[in-house]
Amino acid sequence: MASMRLGVIDYIDSAHYLPGHGKCGKVHGHTYKIEVVVEGEVRENGMVIDFYDLKKGIKETLQEYDHTLLNEILDFPSSEHLCQHIHSRLLEKFGFPLLVRVWEGEGKWCEMDNFSD
Helix, strand or coil: CCEEEEEEEEEEEEEECCCCCCHHHCCEEEEEEEEEEEEEECCCCCCCCCHHHHHHHHHHHHCCCCCCEHHHCCCCCCHHHHHHHHHHHHHHHHCCCEEEEEEECCCCEEEEECCCC
16 A cells, blocks of 8 residues: 555644743743644555544644643743654654644744655
């Protein structure tokens, strides 16, 4: 069977501040759009993973970050560090090669993946 990628988008609302940063050193919040793309073989049941299971696992993982002060989780909660943290958690949960893209508001994003190509 063929390898395929599928994705889910979810959102979290979180506050943070960046220690030592001029403007962003004050507590402020963002709505983060979190895109997750997993890669795997299409199995005999016709799916890489059931969307229901993928969405449920992502939502459970993102609950840790939603409506919280990210500084309580990360020493320096930049979008890059948030992306790395979420990627690590989801990789642990699913075991699939995956991509995480974190949008901080509109028009700004970072991504991390462990795809082989």
